[in-house]
Amino acid sequence: MLVRLQSAIGRDDLIEQMVLLSPKTSCTEKAQPAKSINLIVGYNSSPNSHTALDIAFWIAHQTRLATNVQVIVQAVYVVEENQKNQYLDVFHSEMHEPSLACPVNYASKSTTSVLSEPQLTSNALSVETKLTDNLTQADRILWQARSLAEEWQGSFKAHLRFGCVAEELQKVVKLEAADILFLGCKSINHPIIQTLDFNFPCVVLGIPNSINI
Structure with a gap:
């Protein structure tokens, strides 16, 4: 795929710039023709993550x-660990533990029903409001990704996850049997790359220093 990309845009340095992590397992395990290819993109609407998503669609x-x-591009947005713990602490004592890995639409419906409960304390209401705000932001971010998918007219899935970014990305990669994980990183020294398990189940690609698609 990267060789084809290099050829199309007249570059010869993309592979060494973009491959940030290679799986330790042999590539011969996937030697048989694939029925579909799954490309996962860690997306948070930042310029770098948007570039990574654009490259994936390209x-x-x-x-x-x-x-x-068939090639399926999947965007994953993770609400980070400290916010998840805040929600769990309050809801565990006040009401119930919310779902931590669910589609945006499902999570939004769940929030609406919880807000209708009259026994919420002011502290729980405050946290519930923050959760609603984060889900609204997540919906906006994943809507941006869906809009880009429509421009490319490609197959697309969106994931909303709560927790540690590296752990949640790895869970989605395994769940979807991903072939590539794209991240908006330019160096192997980026903190999220350093956090990933070196036995990561697929190749991890970043973005080159300069690219015009």
């Missing part, structure tokens, strides 16, 4: 043209 588009294999 590669998906070129791969479909060259192979007729």
Whole structure:
């Protein structure tokens, strides 16, 4: 895929710049023709993550043209660990533990029903409001990703997760049997790359220092 990308845009340095982590397992395990290819993108609407998503869609588009294999691009937005713990502490004592890994629409509906409960304390209401705000922000962020998918006319899925970014990304990668994880990182020294398990189940690609797609 990267060789095809290099050829299309006249570059010869993308592989060494973009491959940030390679799986330790042999590539021969996936030697048989794939029915579909899954590209996971860690997305938070930052310029770098938007570039990573754009590159993923570009590669998906070129791969479909060259192979007729279905390519699914999946954006993952993670609400980070400290916010998850805040919600759990309050809801465990006041009401119930909320779902921590669910589609945006499902989570939004769950929030609406919880808000209708009259026995919430002011502290729980405050945290519930923050949770609602974060879900609204998550919906906006994933809507941006869906809008880009419509521009590329590609197959797309969105994931909203709560917890540690590296752990949640790895869970989605395993769940979806991903072939590539794209991140908006430019160096192997980026903190999130350093956090990932070196036995990560798929190759991790970042973004090059300069690229025009």
